[in-house]
Amino acid sequence: MALKKKPVTGMKDILPEEMVIRDYMIRLIKETYATFGFSSIETPCVEHIENLSSKQGGENEKLIFKILKRGEKLKLAEAKEEADLVDGGLRYDLTVPLSRYYANHANELPAPFKALQMGNVWRADRPQRGRYRQFMQCDIDILGEPTILAEIELITATTTLLGKLDFHNFTIRINDRRILKAMAAYSGFAPESFDTVFIILDKMDKIGLEGVRSELISEGFAEESVNKYLELFAQVTPDAQGVAFCREKLEGFLDAQYADDLMIIMNSVDQIKGADFKLAFDPTLVRGMSYYTGPIFEISMDEYGGSVGGGGRYDEMIGKFTGQSTCACGFSIGFERIVMLLMERGFKVPGSSRKVALLVEKNMPADKMITVLSEAKALRDEGVQTTVAVMKKNKKFQKDQMTAEGYTEFKEYYVDRM
């Protein structure tokens, strides 16, 4: 029987060229985050379907790859709906599994706990160019740290990593969900309409101030509120002074401490930064997930239109899951997007570029072959990438191909010259 040759819809095979970059990134991420005291952890790719369907995953819950029950548990004839057939699903993010992991192991883990997770997640999204149904996520989270030390450490670790990957001139946009809410409250929007307002506000960078205005109006919001709201955005500057402006303007709607904290985060990160990036206060930054409770942040790169990572504080989520209140803050980088950007740039992984091919004439007798293999051993022991290959008829073509693969040196061995 012939095999289906293509991968399943929306997922991809990874070729050696891309793997070199991925492997390098994984190593650099693990090394860099380790210096910040993050510990690697891992959860199974399969998660209880109940945990995946607990409403914390938002839209992602519609995109679950579900796993059929097995053996006697699968009662096909009696099944009335999908839920009767499945008991698991592939995780769609690393946050839900982290919550479960922490609930299961809190006693064995330090407090606060600094976790690094790198792993695949799956979403049955409509396939589109550059977006895959299986992709790597890379999250750092600090659980149990209530102070802004968590935010400062997360942003510093992430920007240090990006700097090591040779990214410059990117921007960390930063906001606070409580400032976001205070601006809406100050303008006269009712709390129950905040989500609608924020979904529209989130489009600011695409449709501009006037676009947001007309969408809010057509949504039926009072013109007075809309005007008051948009005037705020026109006045706020994208820096710590913008935060100070909000602190003053939103008095009565915003606890001044939140603004002060945000200014300290921005100021601290800026003073100790080791990479070349900008920090910007962006009061239009919403971040999709409603579980965020405090500061939120996102990485913007000019090279890439959208966001290449983001995160924020989510103090209530783990408690909702586990019954035990645990403050938490996380930062996720868009691993696949960064791989893509590095590939597009023609990024070369640093390190030794010496690669040796030992080409052996066909039917080399065993005793002479030992000489070649010993030479390969000596090179490999020094860490040099070495391959032993049987010489082909068209040796020039063979060497050209191997050169394209990255081989830099060739040695040839002939039966009668050994």
Next chain:
Amino acid sequence: MALKKKPVTGMKDILPEEMVIRDYMIRLIKETYATFGFSSIETPCVEHIENLSSKQGGENEKLIFKILKRGEKLKLAEAKEEADLVDGGLRYDLTVPLSRYYANHANELPAPFKALQMGNVWRADRPQRGRYRQFMQCDIDILGEPTILAEIELITATTTLLGKLDFHNFTIRINDRRILKAMAAYSGFAPESFDTVFIILDKMDKIGLEGVRSELISEGFAEESVNKYLELFAQVTPDAQGVAFCREKLEGFLDAQYADDLMIIMNSVDQIKGADFKLAFDPTLVRGMSYYTGPIFEISMDEYGGSVGGGGRYDEMIGKFTGQSTCACGFSIGFERIVMLLMERGFKVPGSSRKVALLVEKNMPADKMITVLSEAKALRDEGVQTTVAVMKKNKKFQKDQMTAEGYTEFKEYYVDRM
């Protein structure tokens, strides 16, 4: 809603302590195999259900985690059997996906192609101690190399890796499926009964020669054949001389070339070996999968009862899948078993053990905090694992806990002493 705290049945959460070993192993494996010229590749964890059910996977095909169709494709009311409901499954090994990958990308890959795959596979096995339903596999394969250079390189690469992981005194047991068959044919067994004979032979190390004898007899095989067969095993020595004995004894049943090749493999690997291990010819070695066509090998360690890895030549499998004949040979190490052995040994990952904790008094003002963060930055820039933590009330307890986590140095910062 409270979350289910335990992982799904048969799968496990990995704690930081184990992850340190896993991450180290992954790095060492990638580095070591790279020096042998193997290229990393990756396939999706989800595979077409047709590919997984193509009869190449043997018993593993009964253990597939199947994935429900999604959206309009799922016709629950019309479904008559399981197959109507699923379109994918989690891969149960890395060999079937490798065949698909090679069929899909042969034109983009060098010939021969040396592939390294590390990735999770899933099998819905009965849960038992130390065996999990999600586990990491680590395979190297050489596709398109017909000569025994493939076997020599695979065994040398694998044993070099094990040596770097500080394993000694392990044994590589080696045989050839064609010697296995020739011994059975020589003894008078009919080809169609070979599989039955081999399943019994495979138990030799558990039930001994007499156990094998009585099982073969009770299976109804002629006593003459059984006696002739077992006499062979009693005569063969576990070394190259044993192969030479087979070469002579099995004349007419075995192409002498196969025996010569096996002797050259054994001799070459032995002469260039960089680790401390034994090579043994083991004519009772069967290897479960029927797709093997030539030399087969397995790693035995006294520390661990069973096999910790194995492989062999499977020249016909890829062709069956792809329609294009491609010779292939692979070696897989039991990643999880090796992790387990290292954990049991109390293995410590080599490298810098300096870990610094900067403990900061509560409510440290922002300007003084910068001093601490800058110090953390300087240490991290040097590659030192550094964490900044808020001082707890019970500072002694906090430091004891961090010491247990591996922190070796503490610095304390007080508001009024800065």
